Amino acid sequence: MTVKDPQRHVRLNAFDMNCVVHQSPGLWRHPQDQADRYNDLEYWTHLAQVLEKGKFDSLFIADVLGTYDVFGSTNEIPLSAGAQVPVNDPILLVSAMAAVTKNLGFGITAGTAYEHPYPFARRLATLDHLTKGRVGWNVVTGYLPSAARNMGQEDQLEHDERYNHADEYLEVVYKLLEGSWEDDAVVKDRESGVYTDPSKVHEIRHEGQHFKVPGIAITEPSPQRTPVIFQAGASARGMRFAAENAEAVFVSSPTKEILTSTVAKIRDAAEAAGRGRYDIRIYAMQTVITAATTEEAQAKYRDYASYTDINGSLALLSGWTGIDMSQFDLDDVIGEDVKSNAIQSSVENFKKASGDADKPWTIRQMAQWIGVGGFGPVTVGSGAEVADKLIEWVDDTDVDGFNLAYAITPGTFEDVVEFVVPQLQARGSYPTDYEPGTLRNKLFGRGDKLPENHKAAGFRLHNSLVR
Template sequence: MAREIRLNAFDMNCVGHQASGLWRHPHDRSASYNTLEYWTHLARVLERGLFDGLFLADVLGVYDVYGGNADAALRHAAQVPVNDPAMVVPAMAAVTEHLGFGLTATLSYEHPFVFARRMSTLDHLTRGRIGWNIVTGYLNSAARGTSGRDQTAHDTRYEIAEEYMEVVYKLWEGSWADDAMRRDPVSGVFTDPSRVRRIEHRGEHFSVDALHLCEPSPQRTPLLYQAGASSKGRAFAAGHAECVFVAGPSPQVIAPAVADIRKRARALGRPEGNVLIFALLTVITGPDDEAAEAKAHEYRRYADAEGALTLMSGWTGIDFSRLDPDEPIRQIRNDAIHSAVDALTVADPDRVWTAREVGAHAAIGGLGATLVGGPQTVADGLERWIDETGVDGFNLAYAVTPETFEDFVDHVVPELQRRGRYKTRYRPGTLREKLFGRGDRLGAEHPADRYRFAPLAHAEAAE
């Protein structure tokens, strides 16, 4: 039996996200990103389409590599202005029952004690539908904004991330017992103090001596996403992530990354099926191929190449403003997103990318591919990507929002359901239960398990 295709929508609390210039299209509503109405409407559309979740990107900084300053980013709305993605989640949760929310939060710039409370709060308010996309950051502007210094080296950031995860696991899993809450109006005891303990952590990068401030939430640890595709990033994902986000311009780029992540996860003792992998893709569709192609042609009229190169400069660390438009792009190693450089240069061994081609490619869909066609063509393409790469599903970016998502829900979802490749209703439960069907909490094979508060019977036996 064919596997169910998993789907997230991919958006950001900003204008345009990865569709440079398309905020000018008369049907685009991304410029109203700073209203609750934009987000609640989008959430309802996605739940109507039975999407697993809304994956919210974020950056804590500006794209100032292009031209050596932020002028191009500001001029073209290249992910600035950008608001806090966490703030819109409760409003979307209030108008939906099942849709999950993957929140990007950079661990490099916030202490784990404070961050753990925010995520527990969101897990409570969404009734267990929150996930965390774990990122270490890649913009020097973000590091300078929080510390006045350039960011730590790429591999060092992942070493810090390992300790960060240890701290948040201790807080989420180990500070409060499941049976700590009494809520007994007769005795007047709300919480049993003997079932709550302080977390004491003294590490190289973090020190914590405190109780976690929140009672146990439905999932305790939020569903864990990860989007790093460098060697360090893949190792981190294999150890911690439940859902991994990969991006590349072709199946040839994606397939080796998927195989490597799965191999690393197996080597760490994580069973098959414990990691779901999503590929970035933009789908432009309509009632038939002709209508979809016409729509794609219209969209490209609004595409902004300089805005796209501004984003690419931030992702790769290469100042594209300094390159001749027809100069070949070579592999350059730096402390930005390593995989962004690799994806440009290994997609086709015989192809040499130029700055002009990079701008045209990235103007719609960023680092991912774009699939254009009617329902049958798109469904064929999605199945081909899954067959050729081994991914479980897709993070669907938009060209024009909410039109791109509405078109997918109206045209492609029914075709996938007809083929038996897409669900016809949601599974009950938390986001983790919906995706994996193995309960609300992380399994015993996950590294978080070693930090759990012992059940009462075990604690008494130990005494």
């Protein structure tokens, strides 16, 4: 597809994390919030069923392997605020949620910096088998210095070098999942006693700068072979990585103008990488506060905002930007000369985001913004008003849909399903049922496997790049 599809639906993902405070510091204290049940499997299975009822594409589960100790160079604030610590592994949640749903996808976050790709490729294939092809992998390169130190390093690799390392990591995964086992390698011949035809399983013989993997994949081909590739980097290097690999990209743009520019850059980059402009589904972060009426929704927002934890917000902001916000006064602004080795796009967007057209936000304003829903915009209104605004954002920015963060959980998601989804469906702008098959087919409607114009296709056996 080379032109915008005027009939496409608004797409929704849910954005959560296996922790108490994901994006809204302080709101775990709200009497209706259940985020502290993150250790309870029934919380997750209930959430999955809510999202499937609302025809969400997937539950996107973020993750970190370190603490947000950039703020004041200590763990004190993130620990006391519950700001993404304690945090559990996201992958272990998926099997249980898949068992109580039939269509919802699951985007699990896993980094390329600290685990060898060989065992990780097996984990991906296992999940893809167990979910019947409903898994996506959110590829992250890491950004917290605390994670690097606890894995025996002084600091993260330099920003662009992390992506160079990730390029080879994905190459190994692609070779294992796409280029080791032929489609018909598993014969299950009970008479001969042969389960797998050895002649149809091939060593990948990978030798690179970072990894040496000579042997075969130890999993048979799963429904998607390679799970759907998610990615969230919006820096120039991250965008190039996404253009070559990603099938779904998550962006955080505080204004419609910034989002329009970001979406266009991603689609241009996809074309430059030899793919179609719409071969990547782009989801913008958004938080929706909704109710039966405008007044109820606004009252709900004011109630949520009263729980904001400023220090918890600044701990997250420091980790996202790589800048210790404790060195600033709350009424200071981030200057144009600030450099960061963390999430460069966060730094740039906060420099551009403004309360009016010409004035950058203060540190205090940033912290208050983060307090309800995190980095993305917040839309407050009745179900009809929110539906109209989401459609407007899609029409005006060419984004595909939204990665919905929560203020309280599962309440924020339950409200969207109750008040917003029916309004979107009534406007013909949202599906009333799922497409069949795997997550990839549900997203693109063109089969379970990666298309031939994707980078991974070059590592398939018939392309003679892997023997």
